[in-house]
Amino acid sequence: MASSPTTAATPSSLTSRLRPFDFGGAVVGIRFLGANAAFVLGEGDIVLAGESETRVTAHKGSVLSVSGDARRVLTGGDDGRVVATRGDGSVETLFEQKGRWIDHVAAAPDGSFAYSHGKTAYFQPAKGVVKSVEVPSTVGGLAFAPKGTRLAIAHYGGASLWFPNAVAKPQILEWKGSHRGVIWHPEARFVVTTMQEPALHGWRLPDGQHMRMSGYPSRVRTMEFTPGGRFLATSGSTEAILWPFASKEGPMGKQPTMLAPRDVRVSAVATHPKEEVVAVGYEDGLALMVRIADGAEILVRAPAGAPVSALAWRADGGALAIGAEDGKAGLLVL
């Protein structure tokens, strides 16, 4: 441990400025609503933390998925509900089907949203009636394309790209195996999934060219593109792995950038919304900010036992929120 760069003799550290919380239940997601950080707890509550601290109950059971837009946090739960929670603490049920689990939710910038239970994915436009599509197996993840109304649906055997407003069947991107998370490149040139195996799979969209990104010691749970999409930052290894996506070819034949190596695994990453900086959380609770260009590190949170389970930046990059599996959390205003 003494040789770890993060605990070197003169570390850059902001730990003293981190405002600590203890919510008493695992943090499964964080979204910023204006100046407030909304910490979503696995047991169904959401804590809005800013000037003051407000705790609301969004679900009567576990939260299985977290998404949101600038105005609301969207959550899906095992109580069969899709719930929107706003910065003022108001909670609204957007959909309910008793006896089903809402496994995934995704929000689009225009106020429309998507959710899934079992093999069925639903699209609810901001105005109008809900539409649905069935995929070959249980939905593993949902993501809206950066522009327009197109939804990527991860499942066993690949991912489906669905235009909910078109009559055409979804386009299927095939790759064998179980695909669990899904993300679009900010310029919509690539779609990448996390797999049940410790690997990512990607498709270049114009031609469907496959991209295999492997070598992780454990399953990749979080991934985010840097602004503009030059890098895809991922968890799952003992350092943050960043795949280069600046060129049209994507990361094929190129080495990933590896940042902030330690002797424990990275459990969460979040990319800064404006700069090429990534927040990295580890399985021992430590969190860092790392500048991609030179690997410079700033310690944000000292090791605290439980793994970092969620990280989020405020939209202007002026604050970073950290949540852990043991219910402890932190808010750093820069």
Place this chain on the structure above:
Amino acid sequence: MAEAETTKIPVTVLTGYLGAGKTTLLNRILSEPHGKKFAVVVNEFGEIGIDNDLVVGADEEVFEMNNGCICCTVRGDLIRIIDGLLKRKDGFDGIIVETTGLADPAPVAQTFFVDETVGAKTTLDAVVTVADAKWLKERLKDAPEAKNQIAFADVILLNKTDLVSETELKDVEMRIRAINPFARIHRTQRSDIAIDKVLGQGAFDLDRITAIDPDFLEGGHKHFHDEDMRSVSFSSDKPLDPDKFFPWIQELTQREGPNILRSKGILAFKDDPDRFVFQGVHMILDGDHQRPWKADEPKTSRIVFIGRQLDDKALHAGFLSCVA
């Protein structure tokens, strides 16, 4: 580490051919006044007579893994369900997974060894198979699923014993033994059994591999000629060479993994004071040093395979080639 081990949630897998009495057993487990709370994963709602808000419907989605292991399948829906259950506020003491009568238990069992999160938070306690004493022999002839369920079991409830004679019972027990020498067999009627004979078995716990009973193994040699699913076992009083044994068992399970459903062994290695125990599900092997051999304990290495189309001679020769 030791603490983490003890807090893992035990999972019991309930299998059995259609009509054997699986749901009756499940309802019995849930209704007994044991004060325990179980999460139950079922395939069909409505069959459970107990009001339990922890009943979850499954889809039996069998996924292949891209890890070069052709028989390595997992239950994708189970990974998702267990991930979700683990987030519940008011926890539970155990998980019971009921499979359909036609299900292969292997993907269910393998899920607990292959998925990180599931493996870190839960532990497979035992595969419990309910078998119909009157019809099992017929099903073993015509239903490969029934064979898999017997071959895979740690505990077998030989149910509906009131419908057959003692002679018939002994005969069907012999058939079960020929396929599976490990399982604890309990004779039952209407799936009536003490809950502690079904739950808390620790069947996949390496520390609990105490002995591979030679009496059971004798039965393995008396195999039925129409039976392609059976068990074979070998032993050696001479110590084994680990540098020969591990390459052999790994190559064997890689190559024959689809045919070898389960394997188990207690091994004495040369110049090693400890017993080495291992157990496997198809290609997935789990082994460790267990404890020192006792002074009065014969240092005999013993290995058992349960599977179909097993080549006794080749397996025996392979095992003997591992002698130091």
